[in-house]
Amino acid sequence: MSDKGSEGATDIDTLKDIGPATKTSLKEAGFRSIKDLVIRGPMDIAEATGIAIEKCITLCNKARETLEDIGVFDKPFITANQIYEKRKSEYRIATGSKNLDDLLGGGIETRAITELYGEFGTGKTQICHTLCVTVQQNDAEGNLSRALYIDTENTFRPERIASIASARNIDPNTTLENVIVAKAYNSSHQEVIIQESPNVINLHNIKLMIVDSIVSHYRAEFLGRSFLSERQQRINRLLHILLRIAETCKIAVVLTNQIQSSPDALFGDPNKATGGNVMAHSSTYRLYLKKSGKNRIARMVDSPYHSEREILFALNDQGIGDPQK
Numbered sequence: 001m002s003d004k005g006s007e008g009a010t011d012i013d014t015l016k017d018i019g020p021a022t023k024t025s026l027k028e029a030g031f032r033s034i035k036d037l038v039i040r041g042p043m044d045i046a047e048a049t050g051i052a053i054e055k056c057i058t059l060c061n062k063a064r065e066t067l068e069d070i071g072v073f074d075k076p077f078i079t080a081n082q083i084y085e086k087r088k089s090e091y092r093i094a095t096g097s098k099n100l101d102d103l104l105g106g107g108i109e110t111r112a113i114t115e116l117y118g119e120f121g122t123g124k125t126q127i128c129h130t131l132c133v134t135v136q137q138n139d140a141e142g143n144l145s146r147a148l149y150i151d152t153e154n155t156f157r158p159e160r161i162a163s164i165a166s167a168r169n170i171d172p173n174t175t176l177e178n179v180i181v182a183k184a185y186n187s188s189h190q191e192v193i194i195q196e197s198p199n200v201i202n203l204h205n206i207k208l209m210i211v212d213s214i215v216s217h218y219r220a221e222f223l224g225r226s227f228l229s230e231r232q233q234r235i236n237r238l239l240h241i242l243l244r245i246a247e248t249c250k251i252a253v254v255l256t257n258q259i260q261s262s263p264d265a266l267f268g269d270p271n272k273a274t275g276g277n278v279m280a281h282s283s284t285y286r287l288y289l290k291k292s293g294k295n296r297i298a299r300m301v302d303s304p305y306h307s308e309r310e311i312l313f314a315l316n317d318q319g320i321g322d323p324q325k
């Protein structure tokens with residue numbers, strides 16, 4: 001695998017008007033890039049380094065301004081048309097199913113979080129495996145886009161990626177080389193992996209980060225009502241970091257989520273996504289997956305610009321695809 005190189009223009013050392021002692025404290029606490037500062041935010045930096053919160057706020061503001069200067073972020077007060085033009089050229093990842101791409105407005109969007117939730121066996125993990133293959137295209141700069149897969153349920157299977165690649169006439173070994181995998185053993189480990197991911201994302205030109213699944217460790221570890229608020233706070237913090245990673249590193253973040261059924265629901269579907277409001281507010285797009293015989297239904301449940309609509313897709317040799325007519 002060829003690496004993209006070092007952080008370059010976003011190295012901590014390039015921050016202006018910041019003393020060497022502060023830079024050393026930041027580096028010792030694991031902050032390598034200016035992007036890391038924006039991703040983690042002032043509270044996190046203060047906690048990790050012992051630097052006063054006021055100074056951390058200044059640091060984050062300087063970091064954000066630097067990213068605006070080099071074009072990673074938009075400067076404030078631009079026209080809607082400028083945003084519209086930029087969005088049209090934004091990188092999207094094909095899912096393998098035309099129906100699903102259409103539902104998503106052209107594929108999985110970068111700089112956003114897409115959440116897939118549904119009962120077990122509805123195809124969440126299959127979509128994730130397929131995306132690991134379909135993401136592997138050259139980006140605008142001619143670099144190969146790669147995938148980062150964070151596996152929390154021990155359901156990542158390289159064999160499946162290899163067979164999806166073969167079915168698509170792509171070399172399976174090369175495909176597997178371009179998927180970076182991190183297995184998270186518990187919620188704290190999952191947080192460390194996600195916190196450290198920006199460096200890996202930069203180094204390997206990652207364009208897609210998958211967390212399959214996002215809340216399973218938290219559900220297993222934080223049992224009972226008394227831990228509910230701590231659990232939600234931890235999930236909330238993690239989701240904010242993920243959203244900032246998506247925006248600063250210009251990647252697509254795909255999360256899978258389980259469902260819980262509310263037996264008191266008198267009307268409609270009693271199933272809802274776990275993670276409560278924290279989860280609902282963080283995902284840019286939410287897709288609810290259901291079984292429909294051999295096929296699967298994907299319903300766009302929440303999106304800033306799509307209507308609530310559903311489509312059919314199929315699980316097949318190529319990972320996912322469209323149902324046969």
Ligand SMILES: Nc1ncnc2c1ncn2[C@@H]1O[C@H](COP(=O)(O)OP(=O)(O)O)[C@@H](O)[C@H]1O
Nearest residue numbers: 118119120121122123124125126127315316317
């Ligand atoms: N090679 C394959 N071809 C077709 N379907 C498959 C293949 N491998 C797994 N499946 C189907 O995928 C489903 C499991 O989907 P999965 O994505 O693991 O569910 P979950 O939503 O729980 O993550 C099962 O119905 C299984 O039959």
Ligand SMILES: [Mg+2]
Nearest residue numbers: 124125153155
């Ligand atoms: Mg799964």
